[in-house]
Amino acid sequence: MEKHEGFMKALKCRECGREYPLAATHVCEFDFGPLEVAYDYDRIKKSLTRAAIEKRPQTMWRYRELLPIAGEPTVGFQVGFTPLVKADRLAKRLGIRELWIKNDTVNYPTLSFKDRVVSVALSRARELGFKVVACASTGNLANSVAANAAAAGLKSFVFIPSDLEQGKVINSLVYGANVIGIKGHYDEVNRLCAEIAGKFGWAFVNVNMRPYYAEGSKSMGFEIVEQLGWRAPQHTVVPMASGSLLTKIHKSYQEFMKLGIIPESRYHVHGAQATGCSPISVAQKAGLDFFKPVKPNTIAKSLAIGTPADGFYALKVMKETGAVAEDVSDDELREGIKLLAEYEGIFAETAGGVTVGVAKKLIASGRIPADDSVVLCITGNGLKTLDAVVGHTGRAREIKPSLREFEALINAEGELSAAI
Ligand SMILES: *Cc1c(COP(=O)(O)O)cnc(C)c1O
Ligand SMILES: [Zn+2]
Numbered sequence: 001m002e003k004h005e006g007f008m009k010a011l012k013c014r015e016c017g018r019e020y021p022l023a024a025t026h027v028c029e030f031d032f033g034p035l036e037v038a039y040d041y042d043r044i045k046k047s048l049t050r051a052a053i054e055k056r057p058q059t060m061w062r063y064r065e066l067l068p069i070a071g072e073p074t075v076g077f078q079v080g081f082t083p084l085v086k087a088d089r090l091a092k093r094l095g096i097r098e099l100w101i102k103n104d105t106v107n108y109p110t111l112s113f114k115d116r117v118v119s120v121a122l123s124r125a126r127e128l129g130f131k132v133v134a135c136a137s138t139g140n141l142a143n144s145v146a147a148n149a150a151a152a153g154l155k156s157f158v159f160i161p162s163d164l165e166q167g168k169v170i171n172s173l174v175y176g177a178n179v180i181g182i183k184g185h186y187d188e189v190n191r192l193c194a195e196i197a198g199k200f201g202w203a204f205v206n207v208n209m210r211p212y213y214a215e216g217s218k219s220m221g222f223e224i225v226e227q228l229g230w231r232a233p234q235h236t237v238v239p240m241a242s243g244s245l246l247t248k249i250h251k252s253y254q255e256f257m258k259l260g261i262i263p264e265s266r267y268h269v270h271g272a273q274a275t276g277c278s279p280i281s282v283a284q285k286a287g288l289d290f291f292k293p294v295k296p297n298t299i300a301k302s303l304a305i306g307t308p309a310d311g312f313y314a315l316k317v318m319k320e321t322g323a324v325a326e327d328v329s330d331d332e333l334r335e336g337i338k339l340l341a342e343y344e345g346i347f348a349e350t351a352g353g354v355t356v357g358v359a360k361k362l363i364a365s366g367r368i369p370a371d372d373s374v375v376l377c378i379t380g381n382g383l384k385t386l387d388a389v390v391g392h393t394g395r396a397r398e399i400k401p402s403l404r405e406f407e408a409l410i411n412a413e414g415e416l417s418a419a420i
Contacts, residue, residue, distance in 0.1 A: 060219035076119020120216035125203035139168035146177035221252025243314030272358035328357035347382035
């Protein structure tokens with residue numbers, strides 16, 4: 001069965017361990033378990049060292065041996081290596097010693113962490129000979145598939161719930177993608193896409209290409225470790241939609257430890273959701289191994305997956321790493337957006353507000369101790385979800401272009417005179 005492609009050995013069922021060829025397929029025929037890429041770690045160990053990584057260009061592809069393509073990447077060369085920002089002002093506000101923001105609001109080219117998974121999925125789709133790429137998306141994935149497919153000269157179809165934020169819809173249409181709005185929530189979009197993938201033979205990045213796609217998320221964890229000076233943070237707070245990113249952050253730390261790139265250390269990977277769509281967080285807090293599907297009702301649309309494909313595995317990772325999940329209301333997530341903006345100058349989308357809001361709760365309750373190191377994964381840009389904060393920020397004052405009017409304004413408003 002084994003036929004080496006790059007550093008990949010096979011696709012392997014997470015449940016029964018059966019191996020499959022490295023094709024566009026994602027479930028085990030025997031038990032419907034999800035397939036995952038298996039690597040040849042002995043060979044990887046020989047070529048992937050700290051020194052080798054440090055010499056390479058500053059993109060996610062500097063960890064290339066641990067990403068699932070056979071040859072060189074052909075889509076998304078510039079993706080990743082986003083800033084890891086030391087957030088001292090926010091740390092002080094939240095009452096924690098060491099806080100970092102992994103800032104994927106500025107990921108190239110579509111301002112979310114989805115560019116990581118898409119560059120892997122589309123590079124692999126090309127290796128497998130696909131000409132049409134597609135996805136089921138809560139917004140950011142659609143933007144990234146549309147942009148990266150355009151740059152690669154691939155045709156794209158993106159399927160989204162029809163009630164998405166306008167910013168996310170326009171950000172797919174502008175690249176010339178075929179955008180299909182489905183009158184239903186994400187879980188219905190996803191079910192339809194599974195049928196279309198079977199019938200049309202397209203590369204659906206998060207359906208039949210999911211084993212490759214999901215691996216792209218590991219790059220966020222590899223970068224965190226390297227940018228911290230080759231160590232895993234004690235706590236990482238990760239937003240959860242399907243739960244995939246959380247499981248892959250964990251896998252990235254595990255792989256670096258297994259390869260001897262960093263020493264073994266204890267760490268916790270905590271999960272963040274919006275209360276209006278919190279199947280994983282509810283299950284974790286109740287001490288359950290399985291989640292109950294929900295119907296989403298939150299402004300955090302990028303996280304609004306009621307039947308999370310990796311929810312079961314996300315719960316397992318939290319259990320294994322001694323971590324917890326938490327969720328925040330729409331008002332609390334808005335406050336999270338504002339905290340990050342006002343204390344660190346970073347404008348995140350709703351998912352970022354969820355992550356900050358949850359971190360605040362975990363710190364306040366002592367579940368993240370004040371002396372530990374913490375990284376928050378901020379995954380998307382606030383410019384795409386302006387609707388979420390309209391009416392919840394300060395307002396712009398208007399005056400005529402006259403010094404006298406400005407002075408009158410300052411004198412009239414205590415808030416402005418206090419700012420001088
Ligand atoms: C997709 C997405 C996530 C979470 O993705 P998973 O499905 O859990 O891997 C987090 N933040 C943003 C902004 C996203 O678009
Ligand atoms: Zn199986």
